[in-house]
Amino acid sequence: MCLAIPGQIVRLIPDSDLATADVSGVKRNINIGLVSQEGIAPGDWVLIHVGFAISKVDEQEARTSLEFLQSMGKAFTDEMTAISGDERGS
Amino acid sequence: MRFVDEFRDRKIARELGVQIARLARPDRAYRFMEVCGGHTHTIYKHGIEDYLPPNITLVHGPGCPVCVIPMGRVDDAIFIARQPGVILTCFGDMMRVPGGCGSFLDASAAGADIRMVYSPLDALKIAQRNPERRVVFFAIGFETTAPSTALTLLKAAQDGVDNFSVFCNHVTIVPAIKAILDSPDLRLDGFLGPGHVSAVIGCRPYQFIAEHFQRPVVVAGFEPLDILESVRLLLEQIEQGRCEVENQYTRVVPWEGNPKALAVIRETMELRPYFEWRGLGFISQSALKLREPFSRLDAERIFRLPGVRVADPKACQCGEVLKGVLKPWECKVFGTACTPETPIGTCMVSSEGACAAYYNYGRFHRESVAEAVR
Ligand code: SF4
Numbered sequence: 040m041c042l043a044i045p046g047q048i049v050r051l052i053p054d055s056d057l058a059t060a061d062v063s064g065v066k067r068n069i070n071i072g073l074v075s076q077e078g079i080a081p082g083d084w085v086l087i088h089v090g091f092a093i094s095k096v097d098e099q100e101a102r103t104s105l106e107f108l109q110s111m112g113k114a115f116t117d118e119m120t121a122i123s124g125d126e127r128g129s
Numbered sequence: 130m131r132f133v134d135e136f137r138d139r140k141i142a143r144e145l146g147v148q149i150a151r152l153a154r155p156d157r158a159y160r161f162m163e164v165c166g167g168h169t170h171t172i173y174k175h176g177i178e179d180y181l182p183p184n185i186t187l188v189h190g191p192g193c194p195v196c197v198i199p200m201g202r203v204d205d206a207i208f209i210a211r212q213p214g215v216i217l218t219c220f221g222d223m224m225r226v227p228g229g230c231g232s233f234l235d236a237s238a239a240g241a242d243i244r245m246v247y248s249p250l251d252a253l254k255i256a257q258r259n260p261e262r263r264v265v266f267f268a269i270g271f272e273t274t275a276p277s278t279a280l281t282l283l284k285a286a287q288d289g290v291d292n293f294s295v296f297c298n299h300v301t302i303v304p305a306i307k308a309i310l311d312s313p314d315l316r317l318d319g320f321l322g323p324g325h326v327s328a329v330i331g332c333r334p335y336q337f338i339a340e341h342f343q344r345p346v347v348v349a350g351f352e353p354l355d356i357l358e359s360v361r362l363l364l365e366q367i368e369q370g371r372c373e374v375e376n377q378y379t380r381v382v383p384w385e386g387n388p389k390a391l392a393v394i395r396e397t398m399e400l401r402p403y404f405e406w407r408g409l410g411f412i413s414q415s416a417l418k419l420r421e422p423f424s425r426l427d428a429e430r431i432f433r434l435p436g437v438r439v440a441d442p443k444a445c446q447c448g449e450v451l452k453g454v455l456k457p458w459e460c461k462v463f464g465t466a467c468t469p470e471t472p473i474g475t476c477m478v479s480s481e482g483a484c485a486a487y488y489n490y491g492r493f494h495r496e497s498v499a500e501a502v503r
Pocket residue numbers: 444445446447448450457460461462463464467472473474475476477478484
């Protein structure tokens with residue numbers, strides 16, 4: 040649960056702190072309220088932890104850390120299952 | 130492409146290993162604690178210790194929030210889950226954590242409505258969609274996670290969701306490090322500081338370790354090369370007689386942390402006078418609770434919790450593992466009575482726990498060593 044996974048902002052959702060992000064191919068809405076002072080725009084990369092962007096990162100960092108996370112196996116797949124499973128059933 | 134990348138990394142790793150071996154004096158031993166469970170995971174998964182000379186030991190610290198939840202808090206949460214109309218929500222890692230009378234998984238099998246969520250916001254959504262139910266979010270985590278709970282609380286207050294509450298079990302990393310430094314049974318020469326916690330709190334809070342306890346701290350990233358580079362930086366400080374907080378993970382961690390995240394934590398939560406950590410006992414000012422203005426969203430005030438303290442099982446040596454006194458495999462029940470499927474202690478539950486990480490990768494790790502020697 041401590042993992043923070045990089046995702047790329049696809050679009051900002053107007054009048055809210057939300058944005059749609061692409062996390063390793065999965066699209067989901069995340070909250071960008073904690074990084075809004077950094078001026079988030081579509082195309083930016085952020086580290087996402089439990090549905091919240093906690094910091095902005097550059098693309099290079101995002102890609103290497105994504106590759107690294109994928110190499111972690113189960114911890115990563117568990118996190119991805121959790122990410123994609125969000126709004127179902129609730 | 131991957132193989133090429135991996136090969137390049139391995140070459141750099143070896144180079145770093147050589148530099149580390151040069152810096153380390155052969156006539157002394159070095160013990161560095163990695164505070165964060167994410168680091169522990171990387172260390173076992175990638176066999177980092179193979180790249181280090183034998184007189185450098187990496188000691189695993191208490192930085193896995195699932196591992197430090199005391200049994201009594203699990204029991205309290207199950208008590209809440211059993212109240213009429215309650216839906217208890219939690220992160221997936223919590224489901225198997227043993228309490229004094231079973232885990233969430235057991236309680237759920239016995240009929241309690243316990244649901245896993247990815248985000249506290251998902252828990253809030255469940256509350257909004259089920260106005261007739263009382264939805265409680267079991268909040269755990271260090272400063273990485275606390276801002277998310279804080280923003281969720283602010284949103285719940287703003288939207289007037291009055292069937293939602295938070296059972297707050299957030300802990301703070303710095304007092305735990307201090308408790309470990311104060312404990313007499315451990316000698317440490319330096320710390321690898323946690324990466325994502327530091328993205329929130331920044332590097333300044335570790336300064337007391339360098340100043341007061343005269344131990345160097347390097348805030349480290351999670352990739353194998355980050356860890357090796359951080360070990361090298363620690364050794365360099367020691368060899369040059371310096372004692373500072375250094376930031377190896379500048380790609381993600383700003384020196385000042387994330388001021389917005391700190392502000393929302395401060396707005397919604399305050400320090401508890403003390404909190405029990407599994408295996409470590411009571412540590413003063415080491416956890417957060419909701420502030421008075423949020424008492425209507427505070428499960429601890431809504432429900433009359435039993436709050437019974439439950440002693441850890443006798444066989445369990447998680448406390449020693451969390452303090453870095455014992456290595457996972459030195460615990461008597463490791464891999465026999467205690468496995469990820471039937472954990473006795475919490476360090477075996479989360480993939481970031483030292484015991485689970487060693488259980489999952491230890492054998493792989495030994496094989497890879499054999500391969501490297503061949
Ligand atoms: S093997 Fe089990 S009981 Fe022993 S320290 Fe690890 S988690 Fe705790």
